[in-house]
Amino acid sequence: MSRDITLLHPDVQHIIPNFLEECKKQGLIVKITDTLRSKNEQDNLYAQGRTKPGKIVTWVKYPYSNHNWGMAFDICRNDGKGAYNDNDGWFKKVGKIGKKFGLDWGGDWKNTPDKPHFELTKYGNTNTLIKKYTLPENFKKTWINEEKKYMFVNRNYSYNGKIKCLNVINEKGENYVKIRDLAELLNKNIKYDNETKITILDDIIENVKVLVNNKEHIIKSVKINDFNFMNTRELANVLGYETGYNETLQKIYFTLKNSIIHKLNFIKGR
Numbered sequence: 422m423s424r425d426i427t428l429l430h431p432d433v434q435h436i437i438p439n440f441l442e443e444c445k446k447q448g449l450i451v452k453i454t455d456t457l458r459s460k461n462e463q464d465n466l467y468a469q470g471r472t473k474p475g476k477i478v479t480w481v482k483y484p485y486s487n488h489n490w491g492m493a494f495d496i497c498r499n500d501g502k503g504a505y506n507d508n509d510g511w512f513k514k515v516g517k518i519g520k521k522f523g524l525d526w527g528g529d530w531k532n533t534p535d536k537p538h539f540e541l542t543k544y545g546n547t548n549t550l551i552k553k554y555t556l557p558e559n560f561k562k563t564w565i566n567e568e569k570k571y572m573f574v575n576r577n578y579s580y581n582g583k584i585k586c587l588n589v590i591n592e593k594g595e596n597y598v599k600i601r602d603l604a605e606l607l608n609k610n611i612k613y614d615n616e617t618k619i620t621i622l623d624d625i626i627e628n629v630k631v632l633v634n635n636k637e638h639i640i641k642s643v644k645i646n647d648f649n650f651m652n653t654r655e656l657a658n659v660l661g662y663e664t665g666y667n668e669t670l671q672k673i674y675f676t677l678k679n680s681i682i683h684k685l686n687f688i689k690g691r
C-alpha cells in the first residue's frame with residue numbers, strides 16, 4: 422500500500438499539506454498511512470478477514486473504494502500515544518479540520534465508521550465515478566489538466582526554526598514555490614504594486630502594547646518565530662531612557678532622560 426500523496430488526484434494533493442499544517446497548528450501530529458490503492462491491493466485487502474486470515478478492514482471490492490480512484494487517504498496519529506488511540510477524541514478533532522478543507526471524514530459514516538479515512542467527493546461518490554468512467558484508469562486521464570503539466574511535490578522548508586511543508590512545482594530539478602507561501606514562511610507581508618508590477622515583501626511590523634507603571638504604550642515591533650523584536654528607541658523612550666549610537670565607541674548607548682534625572686534629583690532633594 423502506498424503512502425505517496427503524489428499518486429492522488431491533484432485536488433487532494435493540494436489539500437493535504439494545508440490540512441497537515443492546520444492539524445499541527447492545533448497540536449495534532451498526523452501521519453498519512455495509505456493513499457492510492459491498486460486493484461491488486463484492494464483485492465488483497467478485501468480478502469483479509471474473508472478468504473484470508475485477519476480482521477475485516479474494508480467493506481468494498483475494487484473499484485468501490487475512493488482509494489482506488491485516488492480520491493482518498495488514511496491517517497493515524499504520530500505523537501507516540503498509539504497510532505489509533507482515540508481515548509481523547511483525537512480522530513474527531515482531525516476529522517473536523519479535514520471537513521474544513523472540503524474533505525469527507527469516514528468517522529461520520531453511520532453504519533461502518535472509518536475514523537482514519539478522508540476522501541474528496543467533489544467529482545461524486547464511487548458509484549457516480551463508475552457510471553461516468555467505468556474504471557479509475559479513465560478517470561485518471563482527466564487529471565491531465567493545466568496543473569498536471571507540472572509535477573507538484575511537497576518540500577519542507579525551515580526558517581528561524583519554523584518548519585513548513587510547502588507544495589511546490591518541481592520542474593527539471595528546480596523547485597518553484599508560491600510567493601504567498603514563501604512570504605508566510607519568512608514572516609513577510611506581501612504587497613503588489615500595480616503600477617510597477619513589483620511584488621514587495623516587507624517585514625511584518627506590528628504594534629505591540631506594553632504597560633509601564635500602569636501606563637499603556639504602543640511600540641513598533643517585528644514578530645519572528647513568536648518573538649517580538651521591539652523598536653529599541655521606542656522601548657527605551659517608554660522606559661525613560663534615551664538611546665543612540667556613539668560613533669566613536671561604536672556602541673549603542675542608553676542614558677536616563679533629563680526629565681527622569683530631574684525627577685530623581687527632586688525626590689533626593691526632599
Ligand SMILES: [Zn+2]
Nearest residue numbers: 493494495538
Ligand atoms: Zn481509507
